Amino acid sequence: MKRVDPEPVPQRRSTRPVIDPPRERTFVGIPVSPGIAIGPVFGTSEPKAEITRFRIHAADIAAEGARLEAAIAQSRKQLGKLRGRLTVLPEESQSEIAPLIDAYIRMIGPSRLIRGVKRRIEETLLSAENAVATEAEAIAAAIVATSDAGKTAEDKASLRRQADEVREIGRRLVRNLTHAPFRSFAGLPDGAILFSEALRPADAALLDPSRLAGVATEEGGTDGHTAVMLRALGVPAVLGAAGVAHAVKPGDIVVVDGGAGTVVLNPSAITLTAARRAVTAFARERQRFARLRRMPAETEDRHIIELQANFELPIELPQIAQSGAVGIGLLRTEFLFMNRETVPDEDTQAETYRTVVEAMNGDPVTIRVLDWGGEKEIEALSAAGIVPDVADTNPALGMRGIRLLLRRPELFETQLAAILRAAATGPVRVLLPMVTNVAEVREAREIYERVARRLRRRGERLPDRLPPLGIMIETPGAALSADALALEADFFSIGTNDLTAYTLAVDRGESDVAELYDPLHPSVLRLIQFATEAALRMRKPVSVCGEMGGNPMLTPLLMGLGLRSFSMNASAVPRVKQVVRSVGIDDCARFARRVMEQSDPAVIRAMVAGFGKPGG
Ligand code: PEP
Ligand code: MG
Numbered sequence: 001m002k003r004v005d006p007e008p009v010p011q012r013r014s015t016r017p018v019i020d021p022p023r024e025r026t027f028v029g030i031p032v033s034p035g036i037a038i039g040p041v042f043g044t045s046e047p048k049a050e051i052t053r054f055r056i057h058a059a060d061i062a063a064e065g066a067r068l069e070a071a072i073a074q075s076r077k078q079l080g081k082l083r084g085r086l087t088v089l090p091e092e093s094q095s096e097i098a099p100l101i102d103a104y105i106r107m108i109g110p111s112r113l114i115r116g117v118k119r120r121i122e123e124t125l126l127s128a129e130n131a132v133a134t135e136a137e138a139i140a141a142a143i144v145a146t147s148d149a150g151k152t153a154e155d156k157a158s159l160r161r162q163a164d165e166v167r168e169i170g171r172r173l174v175r176n177l178t179h180a181p182f183r184s185f186a187g188l189p190d191g192a193i194l195f196s197e198a199l200r201p202a203d204a205a206l207l208d209p210s211r212l213a214g215v216a217t218e219e220g221g222t223d224g225h226t227a228v229m230l231r232a233l234g235v236p237a238v239l240g241a242a243g244v245a246h247a248v249k250p251g252d253i254v255v256v257d258g259g260a261g262t263v264v265l266n267p268s269a270i271t272l273t274a275a276r277r278a279v280t281a282f283a284r285e286r287q288r289f290a291r292l293r294r295m296p297a298e299t300e301d302r303h304i305i306e307l308q309a310n311f312e313l314p315i316e317l318p319q320i321a322q323s324g325a326v327g328i329g330l331l332r333t334e335f336l337f338m339n340r341e342t343v344p345d346e347d348t349q350a351e352t353y354r355t356v357v358e359a360m361n362g363d364p365v366t367i368r369v370l371d372w373g374g375e376k377e378i379e380a381l382s383a384a385g386i387v388p389d390v391a392d393t394n395p396a397l398g399m400r401g402i403r404l405l406l407r408r409p410e411l412f413e414t415q416l417a418a419i420l421r422a423a424a425t426g427p428v429r430v431l432l433p434m435v436t437n438v439a440e441v442r443e444a445r446e447i448y449e450r451v452a453r454r455l456r457r458r459g460e461r462l463p464d465r466l467p468p469l470g471i472m473i474e475t476p477g478a479a480l481s482a483d484a485l486a487l488e489a490d491f492f493s494i495g496t497n498d499l500t501a502y503t504l505a506v507d508r509g510e511s512d513v514a515e516l517y518d519p520l521h522p523s524v525l526r527l528i529q530f531a532t533e534a535a536l537r538m539r540k541p542v543s544v545c546g547e548m549g550g551n552p553m554l555t556p557l558l559m560g561l562g563l564r565s566f567s568m569n570a571s572a573v574p575r576v577k578q579v580v581r582s583v584g585i586d587d588c589a590r591f592a593r594r595v596m597e598q599s600d601p602a603v604i605r606a607m608v609a610g611f612g613k614p615g616g
Contacts, residue, residue: 022266029216029241031261032227035286036278037214037236038255038267041248042192049171049180053127064121068128071176072108078172079105082205096232096318097205100165100225104202107169113139117173129177136170139163156339161225168200188212193254195245201225209233214256216263218245231318234286238263289574293324297577299559301584306565307573308366310545314352317359320570324577327363329567330431330493330545331356333370333415337378343386343411349418357426364427366493366567367419368472369412371433373400374498374508386411396507401434401472406443416451420462428467431493436477441488445469474498474546479527482534492535493567496546500524519548520604525561525596532562543567552579556611559585560592583612 056064083101086094107113113135120131140163175182183203188194190211198219204226207215212235220226220239230237236258238244244263248254255264255275264271297305308329309320320328336344336352344352357365372378372387374396381387386408387399405412419430432444452466473479474495482492496519501508503524506517518524528544535542543565548554550568552575558566559580566576591611598604 024268024271025247025265027216027238027241027244027247027263027265029238029244029261029263030221030227031257031259032220032239033215033230033233033235033237034259035214035234035236035282036255036257036259036275037193038253038272038275038279039191039193039213040189041195041250041252041254042188043195043245043248043250044183044185045196046183047181049175049178051127051129051133051174051178054130056121056125056127058125061122061125064128065118067177068117068121068132068173071128071132071173072114074176075108075169075172076105078176079108082202086205097229100201100229101205103165104169104172107166108173113166113169129174132170132173132177136166136173140166140170164201164225168202171200172202193256195248195254197245199226199239201229204229204233207233207235209235214258215239216241216244216254216256218242228318288578292574292577292581293322295324295577295581297324297326297580299580299583299585301586303564303585305559305580306543307577307580308364308543308565308567309570309573310550310567311356314356316570317356321359323570323573325363325570325573327360327427328356328365329543329549329565331365331367333368334372334378337370337372337380340380341383343380343384343414346414346418346421349415350421353419353422353428354425357422357428360426362426364429366429366431366470367422368431368433368493369402369405369415369419371401372404373398373434381411396501402432402440402444403434405432406440406447409447412444412447413451416448417455420452420455420467421460423463423467424461429491430467430469432469432471432489433495434474434498435471435485435489436475437481438484438488441469441471441485445488468541470541472498472545473527473531475502476527479531482531483537486534486538486540489540491541492531492543494528494531494542494544494546494549494563496524496528496544496548499527499546503527518601519546519554520608521601522596522599522604525557525604528558528563529561529596536562541565550576552576553608553611555579556583556588557592557595557608559583560588560590560595 079101083098086097086101116135116139117128117131120126120135121128126134143159143163143166146159185206188211191213193214193216194207194212196217199215199217215230215235215237217239218241227237227239236256238256238258238261241263248265252265253267255267255271267275297307299305307325308327309323309325311320311328311331313335336349353367372381387404399407416430419428422428430448432441435441448466448469452462455462468490470491470493471478471485471489472495473482473492475498478485479499486492497508500506500517500519500521504516504518504521506513508517532542542563543549544558544563545567548558549566550572552572555566555576556579568576595604595607598607
C-alpha cells in the first residue's frame with residue numbers, strides 16, 4: 001500500500017511583531033559617590049525661568065526695590081525650610097550640607113551681591129530679575145577669572161564652587177521674582193534613579209536618601225558641591241556621563257555603579273544578577289564598616305594598633321574623618337606644588353597645613369616634605385629653575401626627595417617654616433623622603449633647627465619641643481643602615497612602594513615588568529623586618545605607610561614582624577581594622593616566623609592568603 005504522507009500542516013505565523021529586547025548600553029562618567037543602584041529612571045528637568053521685564057522707569061525704582069525685598073524674604077524662607085529638613089539626615093550628612101546652605105543664606109543678607117543688584121536697579125534702571133541675573137553672573141565670572149594665575153588645582157576647584165554658589169543664589173532669586181516653579185521631586189517613586197542634565201547642590205539637599213536609589217547626570221565633577229552632598233547623603237552617583245540623560249526614558253531600568261563610574265541602560269539578565277549581588281555585598285559591608293568606625297583597633301589579646309590615613313589631596317579630608325583613622329600618617333605635600341606655575345610661599349603652605357591639622361582635631365599629622373623626582377613631575381619647580389627642564393636619564397636614581405631639598409635649602413626652609421607654624425595648632429611630625437644615609441638626616445636636622453630659631457626670633461608661636469623629625473625607610477640602603485639611622489631620626493615610616501621597587505630594581509609604573517614587582521619577595525620582607533627591629537631596639541616609633549600598610553591580607557604578617565602602626569588610604573581603614581580585631585599578636589608572630597623561613601614568594605603568597613583559614 002502506498003503510503004500517503006499527510007499534508008504538511010501550515011505553520012501558523014504569529015501576527016505579533018517580534019520585538020528584540022533593548023540592547024544593553026554602558027555610559028561612563030565620573031564616580032563621585034560609591035554604591036550600586038538598580039532601579040527605574042526618574043527624569044526631572046527644571047522649567048526655565050524666563051526674564052521678560054528688562055528695564056523699569058525711574059518712577060518705579062522704589063516698587064522694584066520692594067519686589068526684590070519680597071523675593072529675598074521668600075528665598076530666605078525656602079532656605080530656612082531646606083535647612084530645617086536636614087535634621088532628618090544622618091549627622092555626618094548634616095554637618096557637610098548645613099554650611100553650604102548657611103553660605104546661601106548669608107549671600108542674601110547685606111552681601112556684595114545684594115548691594116550690586118540694588119545699585120543696578122537704582123543707577124541703570126534694570127528690572128530686579130535682570131539686575132540679579134547680571135550681577136550674579138558678573139561676580140561669578142570675576143571669581144573664576146581670579147583662578148587663572150598661580151593657583152593650585154584645589155584652589156581653582158574651590159573658586160569654581162564659590163562661583164557656582166553665587167550663580168545658584170541668583171537663580172533662586174530670579175525664580176522667585178518671575179514666579180517660575182522650582183524643580184520638584186514630589187513624584188519621585190521609591191527606589192528610583194534620578195537622571196538629569198545637571199543637579200544643583202540645593203537640589204541635592206532636597207533629595208531623600210531613604211527613597212532615592214541613585215543619581216546620574218551629564219554635567220558635574222568630583223570636586224563640586226553636588227558631589228560632596230551626594231557622598232554625604234550616601235547616594236550612589238555618577239556625574240558627568242555624557243549623553244546619559246538624553247538616552248533614557250522614564251521607567252527604563254538602569255544600573256548605576258557609583259564606585260566604578262558606570263551607568264548601564266537596559267541591563268542584561270547577567271548584568272542584573274551581578275548588580276544585585278553587588279548591592280547586597282555593598283550594603284552589608286557599609287553596615288559592618290559603620291559599626292567598626294567607632295570601635296578601637298585592638299587585637300583579640302588587647303594590643304592597640306595605630307591606624308592612620310594617607311593624605312594626597314584636601315578633598316579626601318571628609319573621607320579621612322569618617323574612616324575611623326586616628327590621624328594622618330603620611331601627608332604627601334606634592335599636591336601643593338602641582339598644577340601651578342609658581343612655587344607656593346610660606347604663608348600659602350602654612351595655611352594649608354594648618355587647615356589639615358585643625359581638621360584632625362588633636363590627632364597627629366605626619367607631614368612629609370616635598371618628594372620631587374622619580375615619576376613625580378612638578379612644572380612649577382622647572383619653571384622656577386629649581387629642577388632641570390630635562391629629566392635625569394635615570395630619574396628614580398637621581399635628584400629625588402631629600403637630595404633635592406638639601407641642594408636647594410631655600411625650598412626646604414620655606415616648607416619647614418610653614419610646617420612649624422602649623423604645629424602651633426596641633427600635633428605634627430615632619431617626615432623626610434628618600435633618605436639613604438645618616439649625613440642627610442644630620443644636615444636636615446641642622447636646617448630644621450635653624451629655621452625654628454629664625455621663626456622664634458620673628459616672634460612666631462612654636463611648640464616648646466620641636467615636632468619629631470623622622471625618615472622614610474624606602475631604599476634598601478636606608479633599611480640596611482636602619483640601626484645607624486635610628487640614632488639620628490625620631491621615627492621611621494616604611495615606604496614599601498619604593499622599597500619594593502628599589503630592592504627588586506623594578507619600576508613602580510612599568511607595566512612590562514609589573515609581575516616582578518612583588519612586596520612579598522623575601523628580600524623586601526627581610527628589609528622591613530631589619531628596619532622594624534632596629535627601630536624597636538632604639539625605642540623609636542615605626543610604621544608602614546606604603547600600599548602594604550593598607551592591604552588587610554598583609555596585616556597579620558606585618559604585625560608579626562613587630563609593626564603596630566599603619567598608614568593607608570582612608571578607604572582601607574575599616575578593612576584593616578576588621579583584621580586587627582580578629583587576630584592575636586602571638587599567632588601573628590608565629591605566622592611571621594614561618595613566613596620568614598620561606599624563600600619562594602609564591603609560597604609566601606599562598607601562606608598569606610591562607611592565614612586564619614583551616615590548615616593555613
Ligand atoms: C612609598 O614609597 O611607599 C611611599 C609611601 O611614598 P610614595 O608612594 O609617595 O613614593
Ligand atoms: Mg616613596
